[in-house]
Amino acid sequence: MATHTGEQPFQCDLCNAAFKRKAGLERHVMTHTGEKPYKCDLCDAAYLQKSSLDYHLMTHRGEKPFQCDLCDAAFTRKFNLDYHLMSHTGEKPHKCDLCNAAFTRKNTLKGHMATHTGKKPFQCDLCDAAYLNKCKLKYHMRTHTGEKPFQCDICNAAFTVKGYFEHHMGTHTGEKPYNCDLCNTAFRNKTILKHHMMTHTGEKPFKCDLCDAAFIKKTALKYHMMTHSGEKPFKCDLCDAAFIKRTALKYHMMTHSGEKPFKCDLCDAAFRGKNHLKSHMATHTDEKPFQCDRCIAAFRHKHHLKNHIATHTGNLPM
Helix, strand or coil: CHHHHCCCCEECCCCCCEECCHHHHHHHHHHHHCCCCEECCCCCCEECCHHHHHHHHHHHHCCCCEECCCCCCEECCHHHHHHHHHHHHCCCCEECCCCCCEECCHHHHHHHHHHHHCCCCEECCCCCCEECCHHHHHHHHHHHHCCCCEECCCCCCEECCHHHHHHHHHHHHCCCCEECCCCCCEECCHHHHHHHHHHHHCCCCEECCCCCCEECCHHHHHHHHHHHHCCCCEECCCCCCEECCHHHHHHHHHHHHCCCCEECCCCCCEECCHHHHHHHHHHHHCCCCEECCCCCCEECCHHHHHHHHHHHHCCCCC
8 A cells, every 4th residue: 555655664774765675774774784686597686676687687688688679789788778769769757957968868867966066966875975866875885895896808807887897898809880971980998989070070068167168078067177176186195196086196106116017029128108109110111100181191199190280280389
């Protein structure tokens, strides 16, 4: 009868959550205890519900029974197909009352609303980090536990986020299925293509409130804001150096250890960064991949091309 009356008699002793059925409360309590009784025999994944495990097993089998009639996309769950179809129709039923933003998913709208209030309800118990949604907190917690559930079968790489894992797998297969309609560039995933398209349109939706800077990616704006605040959260344990990005700290630590993991196959040269190795390889092949659109000049390094472009535009560096 509780389903008709709206009554929720089963209440959690640890928080304010309440449920219509005892089974719902029991599942909820596991979110407090961390218990996940349904475990995958093929990897370390574990789940609260058997149905979630069943869907997970489909990812091992490659089974995606819900296919889009308008493109090649396929999904393990019907609701993901339903959301995908909205990308074809342009439908965004969940609208923000405070601005013109609209979204295909209710949870995405909920996260967006927090950008107006500044509220980040999902807080880390181990540090001061807080997030707009539960999923991002989950990924963050893995930086504390060291958990990397997405492992590559071809090399020893492991990742905290499935998207990073899928991008990595493309480095082995060389597959780049997402093509730009305006140039010959191809990409490993749809998000990178989306960002690339903005380089053609000039669109930079993420704008700084303190200066005229604008960015294609939200993360780039986040890092930029730190240049205003002076915040450098990633600190070196061996010296006074501090950095805005974790990757910059990782690169800096190599100056202490002397580590140079990117080695040239043709000589004894070794480098801290992959891009430095790539530039070095051009000295062996005489390749000059950075070409000017206005003349026949070509360069080994991107910054050399940038300086050259300035000779055309007259916007020379000071």
